[in-house]
Amino acid sequence: MPDVIIPGPAGRIEGKYTPGKAENAPVALILHAHPRGGGHMDTPVSLMMYEVFKQRGFAVLRFNFRGVGRSQGVYEQGLGELSDGATALDWMQAHNANAPYCWVAGHSFGAWIGMQLLMRRPEIAGFISVSPPTNMYDFTFLAPCPASGLVAHGDADVIVPHDDMEKVMSKVRAQKGIDIKRQIIPGAGHLFSNHVEPLQTAIDDYLDLRLVELDNPKPKITKR
Incomplete structure (x- = not known):
């Protein structure tokens, strides 16, 4: 699990990267929770999602947003952090040119950033959003959502109540x-x-179904 330093728009981006088990392995990008709320790339949820994709043979990267850990820069209300995410994804793709598809997995603030990336990057084939902060940020940009994914939420979440997430x-x-x-x-x-x-069980169960579909796509039927 080598340390990596990625040149970013605000300076260096600190990350941890594991190459895929095959040359044409898919890639996954892990996005941590809010920098102002103690979020960083080594929190239990971020580590778990990293390991889930690693064990499935993905090339996987987790990193610290600007101003967190050894990543340079300062918090920029999501705009700069979205740029960090896009830069990290570019770096992943440059190192995995034969990857057939990409996933993003984010926790809280990272889920919001990940779903914004989803709308901008057609190569993203799936997402995992844990505790999306639907009562703090606008999610209307998902219009319409271009890829299938999993939203996982706790029913005892007092920061983002379950009912609010369901409504949005x-x-x-x-x-x-x-x-x-x-x-x-x-x-x-x-x-x-x-x-x-x-949470890991829920993510694993979901990936068991989705990855079979992605790795064995149904042939398109053309009309004559």
Whole structure:
């Protein structure tokens, strides 16, 4: 799990990177929670998602947003952090030119950044959004959502109440054939303290289904 330093728009970006198990391995980008709320690339949720994709053979990168750890720069209300995410994804693709597709996985603030990346980068084939902060940020940019993914939320989340997440995410329009699955984790709060294991199970179960579809696409039927 080598340390990497990526040249970013605000200076260096500190990250941890594991290459894929094959030359044409897919890639996954992990995005941590809010920098002002103690979020960083080594929190339990970020580490767990990193390991989930690593064990499945992905080339996977987690990194610190600007101003966190050894990443240079200062917090920029999401605009700079979105640029950091795009830069990290560019770096991943430059090192994995044969990757067939990409996933983004984010926690809280990182989920918001990840879903913005999703709208800008057509190569992103799936997403994992844990505790998306639907009561803090506008999610109407998902119009329509271009890729299927999983939204995981704790029913004991007092920072972003479950009902608020349901209200927002249930209204998100999706392109034809796209499905956003919502998974509620009983007893879990916003940070998933003491509930990382059931969250991992939910993510693994979802990936078991989605990756089969991505790796074995149905042939297109053409009309004569």
